[in-house]
Amino acid sequence: MESLKDFIASQAEKLRNEESQAARKRDEWVGAVDRLNEQIREWLTSADPDHAILEVRETPFQLREEGIGGYEARGLLIRVGRREIRVAPIARNVAGPLSETGVIHVNRAFGRVDLTDGLQKYMIFRVEKEPEDRWRIIKQDGYRMQGFDLRAFEEAFKALLE
């Protein structure tokens, strides 16, 4: 029979593994959000090279998720005159928006970031993480999900300002 000492040692090992898995998952997700922010910044810079209209700054979001714990992820705050648009990381663990239920399997997304002015909302789902991130965007009351590229971003950004 396993002694208490051995039991505690094996539990400690299990705990260490869980913690390191959670840390890997968190870091990988926070990195993905940073890359997305960077991409959005590039697109905004090419639209307003002199930063004459758009004021973009990074802003922290505190999140706490099952299996990951509490952590900070960075989003963006984009000011256009008196209007404000946020790029807000929502969660690493999300129920997949394209989920097939029934006899099929449940697809998952690997994170969600919202693009919002506080009223209208676009949800950007990370649908693939390997070999590299792939994001798709859908308007909250929309039915068409599309790849998150420059065109989709511009369309969403303009709609939020209209």
Added chain:
Amino acid sequence: MIDLDEAWSWYVTTRNQLHLFARLGQKHWAGLPWEGSLGRDDHLKGLESEAIVAGSEFCLEHLDDFAVLILFSVFESIIRDQVLSEVEDEKGRIRNEVVLQIVNDGTEVIEHGGFYRVLQVFKGRDAGLVEAVNQVRRYRNWVAHGRRTSQPDSVDPETAFRRLKNFLGILGIGAAGGS
């Protein structure tokens, strides 16, 4: 009893109304003809554009989570009713008092017990489907208990609605048609 489509319709309508009012406040408030009856309306004349937008933002900030909560409550009620009615049908044929007592105890669980146990009944039919609904259930519980613990898999209202509707549709339960 409200059905799933009505609950969804409530959510969409509420969201749209808030968007409309916010848009009116944000874009057109100053341009309204305040010199007429509008300017004499005590409910409206003191209202400022920023307050309308801020109020709408505040409501929308929580609306999605509450929608998931309501959608799931409606779904839960439909499922409990359905299972209860199936058990009642079977109960009529039971003659043995001991078995009847066991079934009555089971009925108690269906009516008042944890919904997780009720959902397990359907696992034999489709485990993936039950897990998809369980994800929504866990998120609903997190919202209902004040979002005090770590957040489970995040669920948006549309995903919740589709999953719950799918469940009812595939298992042929309740009014799953429409939408």
